[in-house]
Amino acid sequence: MDVMLFAPEITLVLTGLAVLLIGLFIPTDSKKILGYLASIGVLIALLLTVSSLGTEATAFNDTVSIDALSQYFKIVFLVVALLFTIAGIKYTEGNSHTEEFFALGIFGTIGMMFVASANDLMVLFVAFELASLATYALAGFEKQNAKSLEAAMKYFIIGSLSAALMLLGISYVYGATGTTSIPAIAASAGVLASSPMGIVAVVLLVAGFGFKIALVPFHMWAPDTYQGSPSVVSALLAAGSKKMGIVAALKVFVVALIALQAEWQTVFAILAVVTMTYGNVVALKQTSVKRMLAYSSLAQAGYITMAFVVLTPLALGGGIFYALSHGFMKAGAFIATAAVTYMVLSENKDSPDPDHIDNFRGLGKRMPITAVCLTLFVFALAGIPLTAGYMSKFVLFSSTIQSGFVWLAVIAILNSAISLGYYAKIVKYMYFLPTDQEKVSEPFPYTVALIIAAIGVLVIGFWSEPFVYWAMEAAKVLIPGGM
Amino acid sequence: MMPILSMIVLIPLIFAALTLFTKTKEQARVIALTGTVIVLLLTVYMYFNFDSTIADNQFEELIPWVPSLGITYHLGVDGIAMPLILLNAIVLPLLVLFTWNDERKSPNKFYAFILATEGAVIGVFTALDFFLFYVFWELTLIPLFFMVSIWGGPNKHNAAIKFFIYTHVASLVMLLGIFGLYFEAWKLTGTPSLDIPTLIAQFQFIESGIAKDMIFLALLFGFIVKIPSFPFHSWLPDAYTEAPTAGSVLFVMLKIGGYGLFKVMLPMLPFTASPNLMITIMAALGSVSVLYGAFLALSQKDLKRMVAYSSVSHMGYVTLGAAGMVSLSVSGAMFQQFSHGLIMSIMFMSCGIINNATGTRIINDLGGLAQKMPKLAVIMVMTFMASLGLPGLSGFIAEVSVLAGSFVNLPSYVMIALLAIVITAAYHLWALQRAMFGVYNKKLGTVADINTFQTFSMGVIAILILYFGLNPSPVLEMMLTNSDQIVSLMAVMGV
Numbered sequence: 001m002d003v004m005l006f007a008p009e010i011t012l013v014l015t016g017l018a019v020l021l022i023g024l025f026i027p028t029d030s031k032k033i034l035g036y037l038a039s040i041g042v043l044i045a046l047l048l049t050v051s052s053l054g055t056e057a058t059a060f061n062d063t064v065s066i067d068a069l070s071q072y073f074k075i076v077f078l079v080v081a082l083l084f085t086i087a088g089i090k091y092t093e094g095n096s097h098t099e100e101f102f103a104l105g106i107f108g109t110i111g112m113m114f115v116a117s118a119n120d121l122m123v124l125f126v127a128f129e130l131a132s133l134a135t136y137a138l139a140g141f142e143k144q145n146a147k148s149l150e151a152a153m154k155y156f157i158i159g160s161l162s163a164a165l166m167l168l169g170i171s172y173v174y175g176a177t178g179t180t181s182i183p184a185i186a187a188s189a190g191v192l193a194s195s196p197m198g199i200v201a202v203v204l205l206v207a208g209f210g211f212k213i214a215l216v217p218f219h220m221w222a223p224d225t226y227q228g229s230p231s232v233v234s235a236l237l238a239a240g241s242k243k244m245g246i247v248a249a250l251k252v253f254v255v256a257l258i259a260l261q262a263e264w265q266t267v268f269a270i271l272a273v274v275t276m277t278y279g280n281v282v283a284l285k286q287t288s289v290k291r292m293l294a295y296s297s298l299a300q301a302g303y304i305t306m307a308f309v310v311l312t313p314l315a316l317g318g319g320i321f322y323a324l325s326h327g328f329m330k331a332g333a334f335i336a337t338a339a340v341t342y343m344v345l346s347e348n349k350d351s352p353d354p355d356h357i358d359n360f361r362g363l364g365k366r367m368p369i370t371a372v373c374l375t376l377f378v379f380a381l382a383g384i385p386l387t388a389g390y391m392s393k394f395v396l397f398s399s400t401i402q403s404g405f406v407w408l409a410v411i412a413i414l415n416s417a418i419s420l421g422y423y424a425k426i427v428k429y430m431y432f433l434p435t436d437q438e439k440v441s442e443p444f445p446y447t448v449a450l451i452i453a454a455i456g457v458l459v460i461g462f463w464s465e466p467f468v469y470w471a472m473e474a475a476k477v478l479i480p481g482g483m
Numbered sequence: 484m485m486p487i488l489s490m491i492v493l494i495p496l497i498f499a500a501l502t503l504f505t506k507t508k509e510q511a512r513v514i515a516l517t518g519t520v521i522v523l524l525l526t527v528y529m530y531f532n533f534d535s536t537i538a539d540n541q542f543e544e545l546i547p548w549v550p551s552l553g554i555t556y557h558l559g560v561d562g563i564a565m566p567l568i569l570l571n572a573i574v575l576p577l578l579v580l581f582t583w584n585d586e587r588k589s590p591n592k593f594y595a596f597i598l599a600t601e602g603a604v605i606g607v608f609t610a611l612d613f614f615l616f617y618v619f620w621e622l623t624l625i626p627l628f629f630m631v632s633i634w635g636g637p638n639k640h641n642a643a644i645k646f647f648i649y650t651h652v653a654s655l656v657m658l659l660g661i662f663g664l665y666f667e668a669w670k671l672t673g674t675p676s677l678d679i680p681t682l683i684a685q686f687q688f689i690e691s692g693i694a695k696d697m698i699f700l701a702l703l704f705g706f707i708v709k710i711p712s713f714p715f716h717s718w719l720p721d722a723y724t725e726a727p728t729a730g731s732v733l734f735v736m737l738k739i740g741g742y743g744l745f746k747v748m749l750p751m752l753p754f755t756a757s758p759n760l761m762i763t764i765m766a767a768l769g770s771v772s773v774l775y776g777a778f779l780a781l782s783q784k785d786l787k788r789m790v791a792y793s794s795v796s797h798m799g800y801v802t803l804g805a806a807g808m809v810s811l812s813v814s815g816a817m818f819q820q821f822s823h824g825l826i827m828s829i830m831f832m833s834c835g836i837i838n839n840a841t842g843t844r845i846i847n848d849l850g851g852l853a854q855k856m857p858k859l860a861v862i863m864v865m866t867f868m869a870s871l872g873l874p875g876l877s878g879f880i881a882e883v884s885v886l887a888g889s890f891v892n893l894p895s896y897v898m899i900a901l902l903a904i905v906i907t908a909a910y911h912l913w914a915l916q917r918a919m920f921g922v923y924n925k926k927l928g929t930v931a932d933i934n935t936f937q938t939f940s941m942g943v944i945a946i947l948i949l950y951f952g953l954n955p956s957p958v959l960e961m962m963l964t965n966s967d968q969i970v971s972l973m974a975v976m977g978v
Contacts, residue, residue, distance in 0.1 A: 384621060384625070385617060385618040385621045385622065386618055386622075394552075394614075395552070397658075397662065398662040398665065398666065401659065401662040401663060401666060402662075402666040402669070406659075406663075409659065409662070410659065413655045413656075413658070413659060414652075414655075416655065417648065417651055417652045417655055420647065420648060420651060421644075421648065424644065424647065428632070428640065431629075431633075432632055432633065432640065464549050464552075465548070465549045465550065465551065468549060468551055468552060469551055472551065
């Protein structure tokens with residue numbers, strides 16, 4: 001086995017350990033350096049992953065595979081992790097637990113990357129839990145803040161429940177096929193399809209993944225958790241760990257359980273429609289921007305779920321492409337919220353709802369860069385042309401029509417129109433409602449993270465060809481043979 | 484060859500970005516004027532190199548963009564697009580001049596939005612790839628949305644949101660139609676393509692009649708809402724009325740709905756499963772719009788709202804003429820788009836001036852303005868006459884071609900529209916008489932006439948209305964070639 005295959009993961013492990021270790025020996029006020037260290041480590045891992053694009057290999061007795069799909073999702077996770085670490089530099093300023101913050105983020109990312117590489121349900125489960133445990137702790141990072149603790153508790157309890165369901169589902173699959181290897185399960189299609197255990201497994205796994213991806217009705221934790229967690233962590237949760245759920249679900253359903261397609265396809269169709277509609281409608285009424293973004297995140301997950309229903313290479317490619325775009329848009333939106341929260345809290349330490357939409361009043365004047373970037377992110381999320389969000393919706397929705405699911409595409413498109421209502425509300429507050437407050441200086445790390453995300457949104461929207469191509473290559477791993 | 488189409492699309496967008504960075508009103512308006520004048524010069528150059536005798540796309544530019552999805556950067560103009568580009572290129576510099584002395588907050592953004600709208604609208608007229616077309620189509624929404632919501636009237640936020648959501652939903656339905664066409668053609672040819680001429684050519688080979696009709700109706704809906712036609716017009720009066728004067732003029736320049744009708748719908752029409760039904764739908768919507776818009780205009784108390792409803796009425800001729808399906812009616816409908824753009828610009832400019840000078844737009848509160856504002860009165864009277872269809876002015880040419888042309892195939896619908904002529908004359912004359920003539924209403928205080936810049940810009944447009952009313956051929960010839968081609972297609976199909 002070539003150790004270089006895991007160079008990005010190894011880099012991250014070393015970075016995470018170094019951050020932890022160095023953090024023990026330096027005083028709080030110089031811990032800022034840890035954030036830079038973490039960002040550099042993640043950036044190197046990202047570059048290593050990009051440079052190894054096109055590699056195909058398996059390792060550890062075929063339990064881990066490196067292919068176009070895993071490489072693609074690793075890039076998604078690393079991009080989100082990079083935004084997380086850069087924004088984290090400002091967020092952790094003066095915090096004595098800085099090293100834990102970055103180390104948890106990095107270890108969580110390693111877990112996500114192994115989920116993307118997993119070729120065996122046990123590896124997938126363990127990696128999933130590695131990522132989940134790290135994010136549970138991150139959600140509760142603000143120990144003094146009751147909301148943060150509540151967020152972590154809800155996330156932890158529901159996350160554990162979903163892990164249990166998933167594990168039970170995996171055990172049924174094992175019971176029916178006698179193996180946990182994903183290709184081997186796919187090969188024993190006949191056994192699964194004829195066994196009642198297969199159906200039970202599907203039910204359990206849909207519920208398990210439903211919790212992780214936050215599909216309605218398994219979503220209850222998500223708005224509270226995204227709202228209560230520090231905004232930078234919400235970015236990691238919504239943009240990173242949710243994508244982990246998606247890539248895992250792709251591997252489990254589209255590859256391993258393809259024999260039971262008829263059973264789970266309908267379920268996903270219903271879940272997709274309910275999730276996108278519920279997410280968008282409820283988001284309309286929110287006054288907390290983080291909560292609004294949380295519900296919009298539900299809606300976006302609903303769109304991506306359409307790929308499971310349509311199941312053509314183009315649709316899967318569209319779903320995968322959407323995951324990348326969503327990584328930039330959603331992480332960017334949450335980081336912009338983090339910048340606003342920071343501004344509000346630095347003016348009034350006891351502000352009860354720092355992410356209340358009233359605090360976005362006149363942001364265009366007060367924090368022009370943040371406001372412009374946030375405008376771009378919400379317009380991209382709404383699917384305005386020449387942004388990443390539009391290109392993704394274009395591929396995903398059009399592939400839905402291609403395969404004859406016109407009704408589903410119509411519902412998705414109508415939903416997309418509803419979503420404009422609340423996205424435009426944020427823009428309206430930032431630019432049209434007057435404020436008498438002064439301009440503030442924008443925190444540098446947040447600005448850097450926002451600009452990186454904004455460039456990503458624009459580049460993917462404008463110069464989509466390579467990204468669409470990668471996504472299509474990744475989709476071919478799921479359905480060999482291609483279009 | 485010079486990529487002239489890219490230039491007339493990109494120059495306004497680049498100048499829009501430049502304008503954003505200006506600090507003073509003086510800088511902003513100079514850059515805006517420079518940008519629009521460059522576009523005008525390039526368009527005039529194009530006009531003189533344009534071959535009116537052929538119906539094909541000219542000045543074409545083609546660059547692959549996202550090959551794996553069949554998306555290209557494909558531009559070109561034909562006799563449908565060229566007059567509308569000309570309209571925008573002429574009116575926009577005059578609009579900048581018209582607002583030369585206005586005082587308003589953030590003039591840099593104001594002029595940037597004017598330029599951005601110009602770039603987006605010309606983009607729609609030149610795009611020959613549906614992806615690009617849709618991008619520009621949606622891009623027109625953003626500057627206009629901001630235009631209304633920043634500088635609009637008291638009800639601006641609601642009007643802006645209503646306009647945005649209403650037309651965005653319509654665009655999404657249109658997008659569904661585009662997707663349908665795209666994949667049906669993909670199935671037939673085996674290669675993805677979003678090229679507009681290619682897709683229109685492939686439309687006839689689609690087997691399923693239901694698919695054809697659904698695609699056609701989805702696209703039609705997108706265009707009809709933008710025109711807008713009854714019963715999808717309700718966003719228009721609010722948006723037009725609440726917008727600042729320049730915004731209203733920009734809305735008037737937004738002739739993309741009618742353009743789509745000629746460019747996309749009519750060439751596809753004979754190949755739908757039920758072309759006669761489609762014609763009936765279009766004719767009914769058109770004629771009802773003409774009459775209904777006129778009735779609503781008659782009942783308005785607010786001058787600007789009256790003008791907005793008269794726009795619904797006038798745009799009904801476009802839909803009706805398109806459905807008429809003879810060369811005269813189709814080219815008349817195209818000419819109506821051009822003429823309506825000129826006429827409505829002055830109508831909205833006049834409303835803006837009256838509102839600024841007197842503080843009200845309520846017709847009954849005005850009176851005798853002609854005594855204090857003689858220059859405005861001359862231009863307004865002429866434009867109102869053009870709007871009600873007086874012979875010798877451009878509006879007449881358009882309306883008479885539509886009505887006479889459509890009568891051949893659609894006599895009953897033309898009868899409905901004819902009823903509106905009386906009402907149209909009534910509300911125009913009645914409004915003019917009450918607002919401009921009679922005894923001067925002393926409560927209005929002292930009002931000054933229009934300034935030199937305003938006189939110049941409105942005067943030039945007024946002269947054009949007269950000129951094209953007497954001699955429509957410079958623009959009509961371009962339209963005739965294309966409408967002949969469309970109609971001959973119909974004849975071949977026996978529709």
